[in-house]
Amino acid sequence: MIPFLDMQDRHSPRRGEYLRALERVLDSGTYAGGPEVERFETAFAAACGTTEAIGVGSGTEALWLALAALGIGPGDEVVTVPMTFAATVESICMTGATPVFVDIDERTRTMDPASLERALTPRTKAVVPVHLFGRIADMDAILEIADRRGIPVIEDAAQAHGAERAGRRAGALGLAGCFSFYPSKNLGAMGDAGAVTTNDPELARRIRALREHGQERRHVHRWIGWNARMDAMQAAVLEIGLRDLDAGNRRRRELARRYEAALRPIPGIDPPEDPGDGSHVYHLYAVRAADRGALCAALDAASIGYGIHYPVPVHLQPAYEHLGHRAGDFPVAERCAREFLSLPLHPGLADSDIDRIVDVLAAASLPLVGS
Numbered sequence: 001m002i003p004f005l006d007m008q009d010r011h012s013p014r015r016g017e018y019l020r021a022l023e024r025v026l027d028s029g030t031y032a033g034g035p036e037v038e039r040f041e042t043a044f045a046a047a048c049g050t051t052e053a054i055g056v057g058s059g060t061e062a063l064w065l066a067l068a069a070l071g072i073g074p075g076d077e078v079v080t081v082p083m084t085f086a087a088t089v090e091s092i093c094m095t096g097a098t099p100v101f102v103d104i105d106e107r108t109r110t111m112d113p114a115s116l117e118r119a120l121t122p123r124t125k126a127v128v129p130v131h132l133f134g135r136i137a138d139m140d141a142i143l144e145i146a147d148r149r150g151i152p153v154i155e156d157a158a159q160a161h162g163a164e165r166a167g168r169r170a171g172a173l174g175l176a177g178c179f180s181f182y183p184s185k186n187l188g189a190m191g192d193a194g195a196v197t198t199n200d201p202e203l204a205r206r207i208r209a210l211r212e213h214g215q216e217r218r219h220v221h222r223w224i225g226w227n228a229r230m231d232a233m234q235a236a237v238l239e240i241g242l243r244d245l246d247a248g249n250r251r252r253r254e255l256a257r258r259y260e261a262a263l264r265p266i267p268g269i270d271p272p273e274d275p276g277d278g279s280h281v282y283h284l285y286a287v288r289a290a291d292r293g294a295l296c297a298a299l300d301a302a303s304i305g306y307g308i309h310y311p312v313p314v315h316l317q318p319a320y321e322h323l324g325h326r327a328g329d330f331p332v333a334e335r336c337a338r339e340f341l342s343l344p345l346h347p348g349l350a351d352s353d354i355d356r357i358v359d360v361l362a363a364a365s366l367p368l369v370g371s
């Protein structure tokens with residue numbers, strides 16, 4: 001049996017360190033925010049190459065806070081992609097702004113810059129590219145288009161901790177980067193947590209206020225904020241997990257290369273392209289499968305876990321019906337939603353696990369050749 005994820009396995013090598021850190025928090029008496037969170041913020045900002053990191057309660061809150069801190073609200077438009085986790089779009093809606101979708105690019109599976117250019121209007125107040133599955137979106141092109149009009153770019157980096165392009169890391173490319181530390185992410189807490197990174201001190205100051213009920217200082221509520229703090233326990237856990245992020249990402253890349261070499265020749269399976277420059281950290285290893293159902297059945301029969309991210313693009317979800325989209329509006333995202341199949345990939349996986357998974361897939365896709 002090969003599970004899709006193995007969370008205990010991820011934390012077990014540092015079990016003693018985790019228990020000591022949790023004991024330290026227990027004894028400190030400070031559980032929401034405080035020095036543990038500040039220490040993690042310093043470490044995470046350094047890891048991303050930004051001057052600021054603000055610890056918050058989740059990735060969803062990170063996105064909402066970044067947009068809210070820019071003053072985005074009703075009447076504004078924020079451009080993003082429909083092939084993402086709902087949180088990207090939810091956070092836009094929660095500010096009162098209208099999400100505007102653009103399709104993804106077939107090859108990178110992230111925001112198509114040419115479609116972005118066409119989607120911009122005088123009401124566009126931000127662009128939120130998603131580094132889907134751990135691959136940094138085409139930020140050079142996206143920033144060039146947005147910068148020309150003075151539109152801020154907020155990275156949804158919830159799947160791309162540690163991904164790097166030309167010496168700069170996810171979260172340090174746009175005006176701000178939004179991270180999730182949901183347990184299964186490349187850097188995961190033991191519960192919910194998130195962070196915003198930025199080099200803009202004024203934006204950071206606003207986000208710090210907003211996460212604490214909009215307080216500029218104690219008892220002065222300058223803005224309508226929210227309770228969006230990070231827990232001290234999560235910060236302590238994350239500070240330890242951060243030490244393994246780069247090694248974990250290196251191992252993910254190694255495993256992805258092994259997958260790609262073996263899957264490329266198999267008809268009916270299209271593995272993700274390896275950009276080869278560290279800009280992909282393989283949070284998920286999603287292949288495109290011509291007959292996904294057949295592969296799922298074969299994986300089920302072999303007790304191999306898998307996931308589908310995401311079976312329905314956000315523009316076709318019931319909650320977003322009011323935006324007036326229909327099937328066919330974003331054909332690449334829709335085709336990917338039918339074909340994406342996420343195979344097991346995490347640092348604890350063995351080379352032999354990959355080989356076994358590939359064998360099962362190869363046997364299952366053979367019938368397609370003659371059909």
Ligand SMILES: *Cc1c(COP(=O)(O)O)cnc(C)c1O
Nearest residue numbers: 058059060085087158180181182
């Ligand atoms: C996980 C994720 C989020 C939301 O993060 P939470 O911590 O679960 O709130 C947002 N965007 C993307 C792309 C994600 O994968």
